[in-house]
Amino acid sequence: MAEKIGLQTLVDRSIRNMGDGINSVVKEGAIEMIKQAYKEGIFVQITAGYRSIAEQNKLYAQGRTDSGKIVTNARGGQSNHNYGLAVDYVLLSSDGKKPLWTVNEKWRRVAQIGKSLGFSWGGDWKSFKDYPHLEMMGGLTISQLQAGRRPVLVSFLSNKVSAKPIKTTPVKILPAKSTIKTKTTYDLPTGVLKVTKPLTKGAGVKVVQEALAALSFYPEKGAENNGIDGYYGPKTADAIKRFQLMHGLSADGIYGPKTKKTIEKALK
Structure with a gap:
């Protein structure tokens, strides 16, 4: 368990x-x-x-002038996140x-x-x-x-007065101190990875896939080797998008320096 x-x-x-x-x-x-x-x-x-004005404008461009789906209707300065x-x-x-x-x-x-x-x-x-x-x-x-x-x-x-709790199944709470097991380290590649024709492949892509798997954003269940194949295809890009969305990054499915840094922090 x-x-x-x-x-x-x-x-x-x-x-x-x-x-x-x-x-x-x-x-x-x-x-x-x-x-x-x-x-x-x-x-x-x-x-x-907090989100800077520049970050807000980049998020606003998603699904409009940039790739991806529209996730906000607020331009820079129009979101209370900017303050x-x-x-x-x-x-x-x-x-x-x-x-x-x-x-x-x-x-x-x-x-x-x-x-x-x-x-x-x-x-x-x-x-x-x-x-x-x-x-x-x-x-x-x-x-x-x-x-x-x-x-x-x-x-x-x-x-503070806590609101009246809802009825939920009792859950045994772990103590605050961590008992985390030693984690695998991942030598994530530098540079940019994205879907190309032909598909980008290599050891660096495989490490990214393995790191995403460790964070439960990848792999494809049921596929050979769980989909960890070293090819940066649509499924890997989708996993990156979901990771970026959860961590407040622009969800473009492209692995770059900011996504690399955020993955490294999430693995700690």
């Missing part, structure tokens, strides 16, 4: 994904939400936090390897905990529901933020 992911691992990953530009109160609330959910056997990870006032989250399998994107009872429970800590939830929006999204705007609008105003956020932690 696979070990359950440690609480500190979830917190460390989330802090990394929130970025240095995240508001301190938002960061504090997100970490507390992760801790409260963990006590109930719900494993939460923050996938995105460090929002985070996105996902639920993980108990071993921390598989993202669980189904909005179910546990997903809503996490939103409930977040709201008890001062967040507003995108799942409550009427016109466009953004289920992974939590924000603290402090009563300001995007227009006011663009004009230079910034909210004064007050921490709820000094007087």
Whole structure:
């Protein structure tokens, strides 16, 4: 039976994904939400936090002028992520390897905990529901933020009251200290890998596939050698896209320096 992911691992990953530009109160609330959910056997990870204007514009271009699917309608400066006032989250399998994107009872429970800590939830929006999204705007609008105003956020932690828990199957919680086994190291290649004709192949591609497999984004179950074949084809590109999406990167399916660095961090 696979070990359950440690609480500190979830917190460390989330802090990394929130970025240095995240508001301190938002960061504090997100970490507390992760801790409260963990006590109930719900494993939460923050996938995105602060996003620069340039990063926002790049994300906006996806599915428009760049390849991929449209994932946002906000240009640079039009997202509260650009001001460090929002985070996105996902639920993980108990071993921390598989993202669980189904909005179910546990997903809503996490939103409930977040709201008890001062967040507003995108799942409550009427016109466009953004289920992974939590924000603290402090009563300001995007227009006011663009004009230079910034909210004064007050921490709820000094007087926090946890929302009434939903009924879930009891889960035995592991202690916070980690008992992680020694991990395999992966000498990930430098440079850029993408789908080409003919397909790019080689030992470097195989290492990328093996690393993705270790993070449960690859391989193809049932295929020979589980699909780890050293060819950078559509299935490998799809695995990279899913990894990039979960870790707040531009989901273009192209392996490059930023994706390499993020994979290396995720393997730690």
